[in-house]
Amino acid sequence: xxxxxxxxxxxxxxxxxxxxxxxxxxxxxxxxxxxxxxxxxxxxxxxxxxxxxxxxxxxxxxxxxxxxxxxxxxxxxxxxxxxxxxxxxxxxxxxxxxxxxxxxxxxxxxxxxxxxxxxxxxxxxxxxxxxxxxxxxxxxxxxxxxxxxxxxxxxxxxxxxxxxxxxxxxxxxxxxxxxxxxxxxxxxxxxxxxxxxxxxxxxxxxxxxxxxxxxxxxxxxxxxxxxxxxxxxxxxxxxxxxxxxxxxxxxxxxxxxxxxxxxxxxxxxxxxxxxxxxxxxxxxxxxxxxxxxxxxxxxxxxxxxxxxxxxxxxxxxxxxxxxxxxxxxxxxxxxxxxxxxxxxxxxxxxxxxxxxxxxxxxxxxxxxxxxxxxxxxxxxxxxxxxxxxxxxxxxxxxxxxxxxxxxxxxxxxxxxxxxxxxxxxxxxxxxxxxxxxxxxxxxxxxxxxxxxxxxxxxxxxxxxxxxxxxxxxxxxxxxxxxxxxxxxxxxxxxxxxxxxxxxxxxxxxxxxxxxxxxxxxxxxxxxxxxxxxxxxxx
DNA sequence: GGACTCACG
DNA sequence: ACGTACGTGAGTCCC
Numbered sequence: 109x110x111x112x113x114x115x116x117x118x119x120x121x122x123x124x125x126x127x128x129x130x131x132x133x134x135x136x137x138x139x140x141x142x143x144x145x146x147x148x149x150x151x152x153x154x155x156x157x158x159x160x161x162x163x164x165x166x167x168x169x170x171x172x173x174x175x176x177x178x179x180x181x182x183x184x185x186x187x188x189x190x191x192x193x194x195x196x197x198x199x200x201x202x203x204x205x206x207x208x209x210x211x212x213x214x215x216x217x218x219x220x221x222x223x224x225x226x227x228x229x230x231x232x233x234x235x236x237x238x239x240x241x242x243x244x245x246x247x248x249x250x251x252x253x254x255x256x257x258x259x260x261x262x263x264x265x266x267x268x269x270x271x272x273x274x275x276x277x278x279x280x281x282x283x284x285x286x287x288x289x290x291x292x293x294x295x296x297x298x299x300x301x302x303x304x305x306x307x308x309x310x311x312x313x314x315x316x317x318x319x320x321x322x323x324x325x326x327x328x329x330x331x332x333x334x335x336x337x338x339x340x341x342x343x344x345x346x347x348x349x350x351x352x353x354x355x356x357x358x359x360x361x362x363x364x365x366x367x368x369x370x371x372x373x374x375x376x377x378x379x380x381x382x383x384x385x386x387x388x389x390x391x392x393x394x395x396x397x398x399x400x401x402x403x404x405x406x407x408x409x410x411x412x413x414x415x416x417x418x419x420x421x422x423x424x425x426x427x428x429x430x431x432x433x434x435x436x437x438x439x440x441x442x443x444x445x446x447x448x449x450x451x452x453x454x455x456x457x458x459x460x461x462x463x464x465x466x467x468x469x470x471x472x473x474x475x476x477x478x479x480x481x482x483x484x485x486x487x488x489x490x491x492x493x494x495x496x497x498x499x500x501x502x503x504x505x506x507x508x509x510x511x512x513x514x515x516x517x518x519x520x521x522x523x524x525x526x527x528x529x530x531x532x533x534x535x536x537x538x539x540x541x542x543x544x545x546x547x548x549x550x551x552x553x554x555x556x557x558x559x560x561x562x563x564x565x566x567x568x569x570x571x572x573x574x575x576x577x578x579x580x581x582x583x584x585x586x587x588x589x590x591x592x593x594x595x596x597x598x599x600x601x602x603x604x605x606x607x608x609x610x611x612x613x614x615x616x617x618x619x620x621x622x623x624x625x626x627x628x629x630x631x632x633x634x635x636x637x638x639x640x641x642x643x644x645x646x
Numbered sequence: 647g648g649a650c651t652c653a654c655g
Numbered sequence: 656a657c658g659t660a661c662g663t664g665a666g667t668c669c670c
Contacts, residue, residue, distance in 0.1 A: 294668060295650060314650070321651065353652060356666055384662060386655085393664045396654035404653085428655090484660035494660085552658060563661045567655090571662095599655040599662085 129218045131155060131170040132380075137250040154218055156242045157225040159380035160234050164542045168380040174217040177224055182217055183210045233538020241537070241575050242379065248582040248594070249377040249387075256372030257394070257595045258605075260410045260641075261363055267406060268359040271351050278348040285341040292348050295320045302328075306338045322346065323493075330496075354398060358407050365392055377597065384564050385539045385571040387597060395598045399646075409643030413605035418638055420592075420611075421645035422618045423601035424574070425633040426451065428483055431569045434628040435523075435536065438515025445630035452476040458512040459505055478505050482516065483566055485559035520562050527561035535568035536626070573632070574600060577625035584617045596642075603642055611638060 130136055130147075132155040137147045158168040158177070165172075171182045199207050229235045282292045286305070290297045298320045302308045311327050312319040325342050328334050334342075366373050375394040377387050389395040397411070398404025413419045424430075429451055433441035444451050449464075456467040456475035467475075474495055481491045492502035510517040527533045528546045541564050545557035578597060585592060592606030592614045602622070606614050615636055622634045639645040 291668085293666095296668070316649070319650085349652080353666080357653065357664095361666085378663095382662060386662065388663050390664060393654085396652090396664065398653060400654085423655095481660070484662095486660045487658085489659050491660085555659080559660065567661065570655095601655085 129154070129222050131214070131218055132168075137246070138253055138376075141250070141254055150243075152222050152226060153243060153246065154221045154225065155380050156238060156246065157229055158221075160238050160242065160539070161225065161228055162542065163385065163540065164383045166381075170214060170217060170221075173221055178217065178220055180217070182213050234540070237537060237539055237572075241572070241579065244579045244582075245575050246379060248578055249379060251582070252594060252597070253374055253376055255593060255595065256367065256370065256374035257603075258372050258412050258414060259362060259366060260412045261366065261371075263410045264359055264363045267403075267410070268355060268363075271355045271359055271403070275348060275351055275355065278344050278351070282341060282344045282348065285337055285344060292345060293352055298345060301341070302338070306335075306341075308334060308338055320345075322349070350401065351403070354401075354403055354407065358397065362392060382571075383541050384568040385535060385541075385575075386567065386599060387571070387575075389598075394596055397642075405643055407643075408646070409641045411603075411642035412640065417605050417607050418611065418640060419642055419645045420604040420606060420614060420618065421601060421637045421639075421642060422604075422622060423598075423635050424570070424622065425635055427570045427573065427600050427632065428566050429479060430628060430630050430632060431536070431566050431573070432483060432516065432519075433630045435565055435569065436513075436515045436519030437629070438513045438519070440513050441516065442629055448631075452479060455479055455509065455512065459508050474505075478509055481506070482509055482513075482520075483563060485520070485562045523565055524558050524561045533561045533564040533568075535565055535572050537569070537572045539568050539572060541568065569626075570600065573625045574602075574622075577622040578602065580621040580625065581618055584621060588613060588617065590614060590617075603645070 129152045130150045132153060140147045154170060154173055155168040158165070158173040162176075165176065167173075171184065174180050174182050199211075229238050279292050283289050286301050290301060292298070296317065299318050302320065303310055303318050308328060309331065310318045311324050312321070325346055328342055329339060362373060373392070373394075375389045376391050377389055379387060381388045387395075398407050411419075429441070430445055432438075433445050440454075441451065443449075444454050450472075452472050452475045453464050453467045455478060456462070456471040457464050459475055459478065460467070460471050462471070477495055478491065480486075481494070486494075488499055488502040488506055491497075491506065492499045495502065495505075523533070524546070527543055531544070531546075532540045532542045534540050541560075543557050543560055543564075545553045546561060548554050548557070574597065578594070581594060581602065585594070590606070590610050590613060592604050592610050594602060594604050596603035602618065604614060604618070615638075619634050619636060623632045626632065637645040
């Protein structure tokens, strides 16, 4: 790509006096910039407007918004030519009448949608979110998408080969243990072997089959009556699944997606998908790169900076619990974060009646699970499953939690009640999510809706905070004239690459932007890490 | 294309 | 009696 100064502009779009309307700034910007055309002066984005006004709706593409808001179906790109399924003729190979009908209906829809959506975003918190958060963020995301991230291809290749070798050994062992050949990657075939051939107990069913999920398999290992050959087979299958997942999803897949020209891997950040306000990543999804397993961490270590540069990873410490502290005004939680205490350990002292200094690793781990269970509104049943403890024990944990954190208990009730009254849940910054099922007579649906009502303000506020930080960081990078670049965003984390001499400035800038992204009643703590790769920066 | 499974926060 | 954690995206199997 040429330098920004050399970029062409579309005359129409360059005139600052003209109101520019866009179906999707992010999508169109990326497409145009790849053609070396800068899109500028956008005043309205249909996709973002629709998302803010109806985040619970799935699909904010122009066609979908037109259907929902105007009740019209636009001409689809496919309907124009469709010589073969999935093949689009370029516009310049189509009849002009076809192109004008297609382009005209879409352009007309953008104007019509502007007229119906813009007034609803004229004032209030949604208007502010639109103007100060989502629209500026779209620009930032475009830049991140165009830039991509460098990966160490030879390293991926070596790991992939290594893992393929281990996989074929596991397949061989699985076949021996099962007494015959089968596809280890097929849940259906595994089902037959475990539950018909080996007669193992069925612990859980899915809609159509007997489940062989990770949970079921590890549960079976805990059952003393499961015979030794079956145990070995289960262990081999679990290992195979874990490696096959990493091999198929990352090790062999990502190198194929690297841009030959730049040697970098690009993703898409979807700004109008998640109902809570979070971003999502796709094609490929870089928000689920492994970290929990050993091999997983090695995958992250193959995400590398420009030669001679370094990487910075910055993540919020327990941002959702801090948001919960702020929203609930819970005295114990606010106090703990103000003191800089270890909240998981504090919960453990309540649950297990020990002094904070005597909390064991296991107790802290269990307390952490309980803390998160509360954020998600988990039932005692689910908690008992997760911690593999009796239900009454799980009930005691949840009860004890709410006795220790009374303000959280009150908040959870109020937030559901408010959502039921208003019809929507809302974040600290006023982002809304309509939740229709709060009034349904179906108990399961209603319970699920209540969990959504409790979780959305927490998860959504955390998402708002990171988005604010991203906009500030991008502005500051530009303002301070740094060459450092923001590469990735993973819900509570930002990843950068930078030349070594900028380390101090970058760390200060990122820390300040992230910690200062919201004024909560507790501090927002940020962990920074620097290294030769994303993995090392953690 | 649905179902299942599993990777992340 | 039932079902049971929030939010995502993607690979594979199999109809």
